[in-house]
Amino acid sequence: MLQKFQNHLLQNFQFLSGKKVLLATSGGKDSMVMVHLLQHLEYEIGIAHCNFQLRGMESFEDQRFVKEYAVDHHIPVFITQFDTKAFAEDYKISTQVAARELRYNWFYELLETEKYDYILTAHHADDNLETFLINLSRGTGLEGLIGIPEQNEKVVRPLLAFSQEEMEEYAILHGIQWREDSSNASDKYLRNKIRHHVVPLLKEVNPNFLLSFHKTQGYLQQAQDMVDDAAIIVYQQVAQPDGDTIYFDLKKLKKLPNYKSYLYQWLNEFGFKAWDDIYDLVDSQSGKFVFSSEYRLLKDRDSLLLSPLYLEDRNQEYSIVENQKEVNIPLNLTFCKVMDISIGSNKTIFVDADKLHYPLVLRHWNEGDHFQPFGMDGKSKKISKLFKDEKLSLIEKENTWLLCSNTTIVWVIGLRQDERFKIENKTKNILKIQLE
CATH class of the missing domain: 1.20.59.20 (Chorismate Mutase Domain, subunit A)
Structure with a gap:
C-alpha cells in the first residue's frame, strides 16, 4: 500500500510535496495508518488531536496515546480539549455537528499560528460510501451524492481511494498500534447502522462494490x-x-x-x-x-x-452640525458653500443655507412622510407616492434616506429636493450638498 499511496500522492496531490502538513489524528486505526505512511515518505508532518470529552476516561486515554506516539517519534504534536456537549447545547446543534465545528475551527487556527500549509484527514473509501448512503437516505441533490471531496480549501483527504480492508491490512502488516473507539460498536448513530448492516450486504452482493461505487461517483x-x-x-x-x-x-x-x-x-x-x-x-x-x-x-x-440582511435599526438617526464638511455614515455626503449654482441633479442639490435649522438629521423614511417636490410650489406629495412614481423596488425604498431640517424634509436623497429650500433672488448663502 505504501507504494500505491506514494503514486497516488504524486499523481493527484503533487502540491503537497515540500509542504508542512498537519495530520488530524484521533488515535484510531485510519489516522495512525496515515501518520505511518507520511512518516515513511518523509513528509514534514505535525499531529493535531482533539479531545472532545465524550467518552469519559477513554477520551483521555486516546489523548495520552497520541501524545506518547508523537513524542516517541519526534513529531510536533498539538492537543486541545473541548466541552463538546456544552457547546452543542449553547448553539442548539447536534453533538456531531458541534464536534465538526470545533475541530475544523481549531485546525484552521493551527494552520495560521503554527505555519502549516494543509490539514490532512484520514477519510477513506468506506467513509465516502457511508456518507453517500446517509445523504441518499435523507434525500439530497446531486452534490450530496458526490460524497466527500478530496480537497476543501486547506483540508486534504488523500486516503479516499483506499478501502477499509487495505488500511487494516497495512496496519497489521506493519504492527501499527491504534485505539478502538467504543462508540463505533454501537448502532445508536445512523452511520454505524449503515457501516455494520448495509455496507456488508452490498459487498456481499458485489465484492467489487467499492470500485463500482468509485466509478459511479466519478x-x-x-x-x-x-x-x-x-x-x-x-x-x-x-x-x-x-x-x-x-x-x-x-x-x-x-x-x-x-x-x-x-x-x-x-x-x-x-x-x-x-x-x-x-x-x-x-x-x-x-x-x-x-x-x-x-x-x-x-x-x-x-x-x-x-x-x-442588514442588522440596521431603521429608527437610527444621524446628526449633521453646522459647518460640517462631510458625512461618511450612512451615506457619503459633502457640504460646501458656493457663490453660484450649476445645473442640479439627483445627486447634487443647492439650498438656501439660511433656511436650514441645525443640527440637520439623516433618517429613513416612514409611512406618512410628505414633502414639497422641487418645482411644485405649494403642493405636497407623500414620499410613498414619489417611490411609486419612480418605480422603486422594495429594497431601493428601504435604502432611501431623508435629509431633514427640524421635521421638514430638505432632500429625498438621490431622488428629489424640497421646494421650500430652493435658491431665490434674495438668497445670500448657498450650500451645495452632494451625494458621492
Whole structure:
C-alpha cells in the first residue's frame, strides 16, 4: 500500500510535496495508518488531536496515546480539549455537528499560528460510501451524492481511494498500534447502522462494490461539473448584480425549462432551505419574501431580489452640525458653500443655507412622510407616492434616506429636493450638498 499511496500522492496531490502538513489524528486505526505512511515518505508532518470529552476516561486515554506516539517519534504534536456537549447545547446543534465545528475551527487556527500549509484527514473509501448512503437516505441533490471531496480549501483527504480492508491490512502488516473507539460498536448513530448492516450486504452482493461505487461517483462528479457550467452561463443571462443586491429577471427565468433547478444552483450557497417557498415566490404577489440566516429573497414586480440582511435599526438617526464638511455614515455626503449654482441633479442639490435649522438629521423614511417636490410650489406629495412614481423596488425604498431640517424634509436623497429650500433672488448663502 505504501507504494500505491506514494503514486497516488504524486499523481493527484503533487502540491503537497515540500509542504508542512498537519495530520488530524484521533488515535484510531485510519489516522495512525496515515501518520505511518507520511512518516515513511518523509513528509514534514505535525499531529493535531482533539479531545472532545465524550467518552469519559477513554477520551483521555486516546489523548495520552497520541501524545506518547508523537513524542516517541519526534513529531510536533498539538492537543486541545473541548466541552463538546456544552457547546452543542449553547448553539442548539447536534453533538456531531458541534464536534465538526470545533475541530475544523481549531485546525484552521493551527494552520495560521503554527505555519502549516494543509490539514490532512484520514477519510477513506468506506467513509465516502457511508456518507453517500446517509445523504441518499435523507434525500439530497446531486452534490450530496458526490460524497466527500478530496480537497476543501486547506483540508486534504488523500486516503479516499483506499478501502477499509487495505488500511487494516497495512496496519497489521506493519504492527501499527491504534485505539478502538467504543462508540463505533454501537448502532445508536445512523452511520454505524449503515457501516455494520448495509455496507456488508452490498459487498456481499458485489465484492467489487467499492470500485463500482468509485466509478459511479466519478460520473456523478462529471454531471455536477456540467450542471455548474450551465448554471453559470444561464446566470449571466438572467441575473444582474447591482451593489449588494442581485436581480433575477423572472420573465427570462420562466422561459427556462426546469427553472427551479437553476434557482437551486444559484441560491443554495446563500443558506436557503425552504425551497418550496422560494419556488412559490416566482408566481406570488410583490412584497413576498423568504429568509435564510443571512439573506432575503424578495419578489418585486418582475424580479426576484437577493440581498444580505442588514442588522440596521431603521429608527437610527444621524446628526449633521453646522459647518460640517462631510458625512461618511450612512451615506457619503459633502457640504460646501458656493457663490453660484450649476445645473442640479439627483445627486447634487443647492439650498438656501439660511433656511436650514441645525443640527440637520439623516433618517429613513416612514409611512406618512410628505414633502414639497422641487418645482411644485405649494403642493405636497407623500414620499410613498414619489417611490411609486419612480418605480422603486422594495429594497431601493428601504435604502432611501431623508435629509431633514427640524421635521421638514430638505432632500429625498438621490431622488428629489424640497421646494421650500430652493435658491431665490434674495438668497445670500448657498450650500451645495452632494451625494458621492
